[in-house]
Amino acid sequence: MLGSMARAGTAVAAAAVTMVLFAALKGGAPAAVAGVKIPEPAVDQPLAQRPGQETAVVSGGCFWGMQAVFQHVKGVTNATAGYAESVQITYDPSQISYGQLLKVFFSVAHDPTELDRQGPDEGTQYRSAIWFANADQQRIAHAYIAQLGAAHVFGQPIVTEVTPLKGFYAAEGYHQNYYNLHPYSPYIVVNDKPKVAHLQSDWPQLYR
Numbered sequence: 646m647l648g649s650m651a652r653a654g655t656a657v658a659a660a661a662v663t664m665v666l667f668a669a670l671k672g673g674a675p676a677a678v679a680g681v682k683i684p685e686p687a688v689d690q691p692l693a694q695r696p697g698q699e700t701a702v703v704s705g706g707c708f709w710g711m712q713a714v715f716q717h718v719k720g721v722t723n724a725t726a727g728y729a730e731s732v733q734i735t736y737d738p739s740q741i742s743y744g745q746l747l748k749v750f751f752s753v754a755h756d757p758t759e760l761d762r763q764g765p766d767e768g769t770q771y772r773s774a775i776w777f778a779n780a781d782q783q784r785i786a787h788a789y790i791a792q793l794g795a796a797h798v799f800g801q802p803i804v805t806e807v808t809p810l811k812g813f814y815a816a817e818g819y820h821q822n823y824y825n826l827h828p829y830s831p832y833i834v835v836n837d838k839p840k841v842a843h844l845q846s847d848w849p850q851l852y853r
Contacts, residue, residue, distance in 0.1 A: 680753040680843030683798050688788035689744030696739045701746050702776040704731040705755030706763025710837030713824035714754045719853045726816045729770045733813050747789050753843040758801035764836050776810035
């Protein structure tokens with residue numbers, strides 16, 4: 646009996662994923678686009694001489710996918726989902742630079758040309774934003790946006806805000822590691838799994 650129920654549940658989940666994927670292909674929901682190849686940041690911090698710990702905070706759509714992407718980046722020791730729909734990235738500056746994190750942010754973690762939305766999610770809480778904690782982060786973020794804009798990497802203007810970080814508030818426990826805990830959720834399959842796949846294929850040197 647339990648085995649039959651489990652098989653039935655799996656079948657229902659598979660059917661739900663199929664329906665969402667079909668809707669995406671037919672235009673009912675936006676399918677994830679391929680990762681964008683972008684240049685290395687011309688302005689960046691050099692890698693630190695010794696291991697340490699620094700943080701970066703970015704926003705761009707639902708934090709489930711953003712958290713999942715950065716959990717797979719080499720040098721990132723922790724990624725925490727928080728508000729407003731942001732992710733706090735704790736990283737080792739001797740392993741990865743702030744500019745490299747922004748390269749992942751712009752190329753595979755989200756679409757920086759979508760204003761106050763991201764894929765199927767709409768509202769200012771889903772806006773593209775970089776929350777800088779110091780002058781170096783502000784300088785690198787502005788320089789990279791200008792560099793990508795001048796190179797016409799995207800078909801539309803970049804709308805990413807660069808804003809002072811006034812505070813970060815971790816989301817409730819059920820939002821943390823949602824990607825890993827619910828791998829067959831239709832939302833995860835359609836919107837977030839392609840992002841992690843693009844990180845692995847486009848930036849294999851940064852993937853773990």
